[in-house]
Amino acid sequence: MTDDLLGRHRSVLPDWLALYYEHPIEITHGEGRHVWDADGNRYLDFFGGILTTMTAHALPEITKAVSDQAGRIVHSSTLYLNRPMVELAERIAKLSGIPDARVFFTTSGTEANDTALLLATTYRRSNTVLAMRNSYHGRSFSSVGITGNRGWSPTSLSPLQTLYVHGGVRTRGPFAALDDYDYVAACVDDLKDLLGHTRPPAALIAEPIQGVGGFTSPPDGLYAAFREVLHERGILWIADEVQTGWGRTGEHFWGWQAHGRSGPPDMLTFAKGIGNGMSIGGVVARSEIMNCLDANSISTFGGTQITMAAGLANLTYLLEHDLQGNARRVGGLLIQRLRAAAAQVPAVREVRGRGLMIGIELTRPGTDRADPEAASAVLEAAREGGLLIGKGGGHDTSALRIAPPLSLNVAEAEEGADILERALRSIR
Structure with missing residues (x-):
């Protein structure tokens, strides 16, 4: 079904309309900090529709x-x-x-x-x-x-x-x-x-x-x-x-x-x-x-x-619900975890950001040259592990972008950090 939708997408929408992943996914529904695709796979969402699902998916107060x-x-x-x-x-x-x-x-x-x-x-x-x-x-x-x-x-x-x-x-x-x-x-x-x-x-x-x-x-x-x-x-x-x-x-x-x-x-x-x-x-x-x-x-x-x-x-x-305070607390924990994980990955040039707005820049080890292929590989590996993230950067899209809903809890931050650590280590 996804392959059929991809073909229909390509036949009627512009070529320059970017899609993530070698095999693009259709997100059908979400709840809290999680979403599901058309094949029933569940993902922890660390990108929120490009920083747009700010509080949570299907939040009852908003619906x-x-x-x-x-x-x-x-x-x-x-x-x-x-x-x-x-x-x-x-x-x-x-x-x-x-x-x-x-x-x-x-x-x-x-x-x-x-x-x-x-x-x-x-x-x-x-x-x-x-x-x-x-x-x-x-x-x-x-x-x-x-x-x-x-x-x-x-x-x-x-x-x-x-x-x-x-x-x-x-x-x-x-x-x-x-x-x-x-x-x-x-x-x-x-x-x-x-x-x-x-x-x-x-x-x-x-x-x-x-x-x-x-x-x-x-x-x-x-x-x-x-x-x-x-x-x-x-x-x-x-x-x-x-x-x-x-x-x-x-x-x-x-x-x-x-x-x-x-x-x-x-x-x-x-x-x-x-x-x-x-x-x-x-x-x-x-x-x-x-x-x-x-x-x-x-x-x-x-x-x-x-x-x-x-x-x-x-x-x-x-x-x-003081989601700004939550972003400060949980985001601080998440960025510490990611910096510790990145210290063991030569391809990571920098982990930066504040709150729940975190970037990981990837370069060819030992240089400042951007590595967009590595960024794409981590994006794919994270999805395989059950985590959705974004990418960007002014140097050939070599930065990973991490921006979960602001209601992210500590357990979810730890889970996401574990998946990202494995994804980063996969490119060594």
């Missing part, structure tokens, strides 16, 4: 909220007052830390970043954008145009002029050998030099931890130091929180808070986990930025009632 809302009304568009949308916007605005915040809902992180770019370029009357090397911000024409990761940027055509900044990858690049203090100083000097050679950009958009890039990040405080330089010149800071938001990093609710000494960003974008699988994205911005558009606009599917009901139930569950 009931969706079912109840579906029995009333599913959709009406933004042309009518929408109580669930207002209620979720109120909560997100307060949680964002942005003063006098306004919230606009979209259906995806791509659309959220696209909207943030529209707002920034309109507000600043500039089509120049600063972005980080190794970054990823979506697959629309504008967001692909600012993506600093060759593997996910299929065209150089863009409505924007993009200038790429150093700093998103701590252990690679010209400043990698410096200590954290000097690394930040060198990146700031580079930013200042870059700004001296161009007309003032609209904004810097940056992921606090780069997602598709392999869960790489700069030292804490880099974006705060950047913000001081940007603020002096009136340039906006957009924090792309599509993967880092909602407590996933454990230590903070938002990724920007690791860089927060200069205050919150001017805008933040979110998506993925807030809907726990329902299509929710959005932008939070200061009111004068959000309200700068002088033309009418709507969102047909952004903020629709059924997704807002899911988001409200999901956010309530996350806060009431």
Whole structure:
């Protein structure tokens, strides 16, 4: 049956629509931190539909909220007052830390970043954008145009002029050998030099931890130091929180808070986990930025009632059960286990991350050369062992990405670590 579905998939869907595994699987249902495929195989899910099943599969509180809302009304568009949308916007605005915040809902992180770019370029009357090397911000024409990761940027055509900044990858690049203090100083000097050679950009958009890039990040405080330089010149800071938001990093609710000494960003974008699988994205911005558009606009599917009901139930569950604290505790245990296991595997260059957002970079032993074949082999071995993980990275997709639902318990973390250890040892 799976082979038949694969053939049908290939006959009607694009060739560039990636599938994991030599023999792709169809996931039919899930519960908690586990999913099942069409052949009845059970897997521990350490990727959550690309960091999207944030709390748990088939969480009763969320399924009931969706079912109840579906029995009333599913959709009406933004042309009518929408109580669930207002209620979720109120909560997100307060949680964002942005003063006098306004919230606009979209259906995806791509659309959220696209909207943030529209707002920034309109507000600043500039089509120049600063972005980080190794970054990823979506697959629309504008967001692909600012993506600093060759593997996910299929065209150089863009409505924007993009200038790429150093700093998103701590252990690679010209400043990698410096200590954290000097690394930040060198990146700031580079930013200042870059700004001296161009007309003032609209904004810097940056992921606090780069997602598709392999869960790489700069030292804490880099974006705060950047913000001081940007603020002096009136340039906006957009924090792309599509993967880092909602407590996933454990230590903070938002990724920007690791860089927060200069205050919150001017805008933040979110998506993925807030809907726990329902299509929710959005932008939070200061009111004068959000309200700068002088033309009418709507969102047909952004903020629709059924997704807002899911988001409200999901956010309530996350806060009431302190899933941020759980990510810190269980994620800390998991990363320690993985570092201990990786120390015995020459192909592992680095285990990095925080909370339940962990990356394992693989290289050819004794070198810094990426080893995408090893990453694919570990992905396959983990699946054979009953564990689903992801992969990414700016160097030929040689990083494993580990991001379970935030309700992961200690026993499941230990089980997943054991499977991953065996999978890593299989490539020695």
